Amino acid sequence: MASLTEILILRGIVPIEKLDTVSGSSAEDDGQVLELLDRGDITPSQIASARAAQAGLPFVELLDYPIDRAAVAMVPPAMCRRHEVLPIGIVANTLMLAMVDPGDVFALDDVRAASRMQARPVVAERSDLRAAIDRYHRADGELVSLSTALEEESSGTDLVLSSAQQEASEDDAPIVRFVNLLISQGIQDHASDIHIEPGEFELRVRYRIDGVLHEMQTAPKAVTNGVISRLKIMSDIDIAERRKPQDGRMSVSHGGRTIDLRVATLPTVFGEKVVMRILDNTVTGMGMEELRLLPHNFEAYRSSYTKPYGMILVTGPTGSGKSTTLYTTLHAVAKPEINVITVEDP
Structure with a gap:
């Protein structure tokens, strides 16, 4: 069986000169790979992919993988964290199990016993x-308990909360906690949209992470109006208007940072849909070099934004970095001797 270092050399990731130092010892091979990782010559993802090739198993990138929530529910969260495993799908009555160490027989045995399926x-x-375990297991228990509390509170009828009722509600009210948890979980998962x-x-509820929507949570139909009304109050949107699209904005504090959210509502057949774009204000502390533009593109852009006149159009699809680019550029040009005015809608 080829060593990890040999696989990395064959893939062109590690220089072939390293072949002279490869030994037959697995401990020494692991040590060499860790040394290359510490020096920044290879990435953890490349090591994991090589480890998969060494074991003759598939390698998956979970951010892009369509994880089956029914499969996730078959193994308790505590077991997933203890063994660093996550069920990601069911194929031909076999549980597909994402693992860091595919040779961990104890983990495989525990998962087989818990799921009563072959893994x-x-x-x-x-x-x-x-990150995937956190996404699917971290807040699920709390969200489920809040959903249950909301369902019991609604007693089978739609929750329609007035502005006065919303503002007077306690911070630990189920609707408030549910909305706060959805937003904080989205920020922690580095979602661009909720x-x-x-x-x-x-x-x-779905989060857009790295351009892909992931379904995170469902709640009883009865709480729809209450959740939407809460979000509209937070965004200073007219809660009485439900027949036309509206835009708003809110700011929340998370982990000592101020996070802005652009909020848009859209009427649908089953009620108003809400999309929140998460804008992390910490990007204003970035330098222009951290945008990682190609050198010739950076020079062309810098010569444009440093001119005393003109207009720059920043275009691109959702999540491509338009707001990040603008925030960073604004930070670069905002100086005491220059008067800067921004206009945003919303």
């Missing part, structure tokens, strides 16, 4: 796997 390991990078979509039988 087939696939390899994932450790930080990617931990989609709150009413359906015929339930309220669905």
